[in-house]
Amino acid sequence: MAVKIHVEGLSAWYGAKKAIQDIGMDFAEHEVTAIIGPSGCGKSTLIRCLNRMHETIPKARAEGKVLLDGEDIYELPAVTVRRRIGMVFQKANPFPTMSIYDNVAAGLRLNGERNRSKLDAGVLKSLKAAALWDEVKDSLDKGGAGLSGGQQQRLCIARALAVEPEVLLMDEPCSALDPIATAKIEDLIFDLKKGYTVVIVTHNMQQAARVADKTAFLYLGKLVEFKNTRDLFERPDQELTEKYITGRFG
Amino acid sequence: MPEAAERKALESGLRRLNENMATLAELSELAIRKAIDGLRRLDPGVADDVFTLDEEIYALQLEIESTCVDLLALHAPVARDLRTITTSLKITTDLDRIGRYAKDIAELTLQFHAKESDHARNLGSIPQMAEMTIRLVDRAARAFVERDAESVRHIEEEDDSVDLLHEQAFHEIIGRMKTGELDAEVGARYILVSRYLERIADHAVNIGERVVYMVTGERAPRIRAAARAKGDRA
Numbered sequence: 001m002a003v004k005i006h007v008e009g010l011s012a013w014y015g016a017k018k019a020i021q022d023i024g025m026d027f028a029e030h031e032v033t034a035i036i037g038p039s040g041c042g043k044s045t046l047i048r049c050l051n052r053m054h055e056t057i058p059k060a061r062a063e064g065k066v067l068l069d070g071e072d073i074y075e076l077p078a079v080t081v082r083r084r085i086g087m088v089f090q091k092a093n094p095f096p097t098m099s100i101y102d103n104v105a106a107g108l109r110l111n112g113e114r115n116r117s118k119l120d121a122g123v124l125k126s127l128k129a130a131a132l133w134d135e136v137k138d139s140l141d142k143g144g145a146g147l148s149g150g151q152q153q154r155l156c157i158a159r160a161l162a163v164e165p166e167v168l169l170m171d172e173p174c175s176a177l178d179p180i181a182t183a184k185i186e187d188l189i190f191d192l193k194k195g196y197t198v199v200i201v202t203h204n205m206q207q208a209a210r211v212a213d214k215t216a217f218l219y220l221g222k223l224v225e226f227k228n229t230r231d232l233f234e235r236p237d238q239e240l241t242e243k244y245i246t247g248r249f250g
Numbered sequence: 251m252p253e254a255a256e257r258k259a260l261e262s263g264l265r266r267l268n269e270n271m272a273t274l275a276e277l278s279e280l281a282i283r284k285a286i287d288g289l290r291r292l293d294p295g296v297a298d299d300v301f302t303l304d305e306e307i308y309a310l311q312l313e314i315e316s317t318c319v320d321l322l323a324l325h326a327p328v329a330r331d332l333r334t335i336t337t338s339l340k341i342t343t344d345l346d347r348i349g350r351y352a353k354d355i356a357e358l359t360l361q362f363h364a365k366e367s368d369h370a371r372n373l374g375s376i377p378q379m380a381e382m383t384i385r386l387v388d389r390a391a392r393a394f395v396e397r398d399a400e401s402v403r404h405i406e407e408e409d410d411s412v413d414l415l416h417e418q419a420f421h422e423i424i425g426r427m428k429t430g431e432l433d434a435e436v437g438a439r440y441i442l443v444s445r446y447l448e449r450i451a452d453h454a455v456n457i458g459e460r461v462v463y464m465v466t467g468e469r470a471p472r473i474r475a476a477a478r479a480k481g482d483r484a
Contacts, residue, residue: 231349234333235468241329243332
């Protein structure tokens with residue numbers, strides 16, 4: 001599997017506090033990579049470095065290399081990086097005053113698309129890819145905030161997909177969802193990897209085991225273990241990983 | 251390294267599982283020891299003990315299965331815990347089968363004539379085979395209880411000797427049946443005893459292979475005896 005994102009010697013700080021230390025790993029194209037670890041271990045910081053979101057926080061900085069298809073993302077315009085590497089957050093955050101249609105079309109419009117039929121096609125394609133089309137096709141002009149939590153999260157995924165990214169970063173996308181909505185997102189992730197490279201941060205170990213091809217375990221900002229998900233959960237190499245995934249962690 | 255946290259319900263379930271597995275292994279081993287003792291001495295009185303043991307083994311196997319299902323469903327175990335539970339599930343079947351073969355040997359013992367004059371001769375290498383088989387079962391069960399992968403890593407090599415003795419017993423008995431020296435029905439029963447012992451040894455090998463996986467996470471490749479003899483061990 002080709003490498004989509006290559007990370008080398010990546011460290012990140014919030015002011016003087018180092019959040020991640022010297023991370024090196026490859027994210028394979030058309031694979032789902034899960035990042036697990038206890039709260040505060042640097043999971044979110046790591047994925048926020050992958051699309052230059054980390055640097056938007058005051059006093060935050062990062063060092064090291066992140067190559068997207070071999071190109072250093074810190075040498076590309078940040079906007080280009082974020083278009084190619086989309087992100088979905090823990091809490092669904094549709095634009096509250098916008099309709100479902102406009103939420104999905106927002107990214108396309110920001111990129112200068114004004115042609116209505118192209119916008120229509122983009123909205124249709126994205127809502128279908130996010131497995132939401134059938135549920136909202138008759139209410140596209142209604143507010144996105146009126147949808148259920150799970151539908152809002154899929155709307156956010158549709159909005160991220162609309163600008164046709166190559167990579168989708170998901171930061172605990174199911175943590176606020178019930179099991180049925182969670183199952184829909186997990187099904188969606190399974191389908192999305194055919195066309196995208198997916199990186200998911202999750203607190204739910206079973207979710208990582210279900211959706212991810214590879215899993216990385218982070219602890220205190222360091223990459224402890226990174227391998228095929230099945231191997232990591234069946235026979236981890238590191239005692240620390242074993243303790244964490246079996247729940248024997250103080 | 252962070253302090254170990256307790257997972258009380260899981261730990262207590264795993265503890266119960268381990269205790270029951272150790273008991274199951276003891277019962278299976280006892281069943282085969284008793285069955286062989288009864289066979290050697292042509293003592294029909296032992297058979298009842300073996301039948302009772304077989305029932306206890308089956309009941310305990312069901313209890314273990316139910317514990318494993320609960321642990322899997324309630325705790326979604328991973329890593330060593332998962333390997334312990336799935337290995338236990340697999341091994342219970344082997345231990346149950348060993349108990350069933352012990353019962354089968356006890357049933358055959360009942361069919362041998364109490365004053366079978368040629369019994370010792372008819373048994374031939376069977377007692378030796380039984381010793382080796384019991385030793386294999388004991389080693390496999392001990393390896394499980396003590397989580398000792400190394401002691402069973404090459405257990406299949408010892409099974410080759412049991413297989414060889416089974417072959418010998420088979421040809422010896424068939425030879426005597428052909429000449430009319432040994433009644434076909436009686437001879438067939440001795441062959442069955444030999445065959446059951448050979449199968450018990452195979453189950454001991456299964457247990458050994460599973461223990462290696464449980465302890466190390468490695469799945470040992472299965473190599474045919476002929477290839478092993480040629481030194482093709484991976």
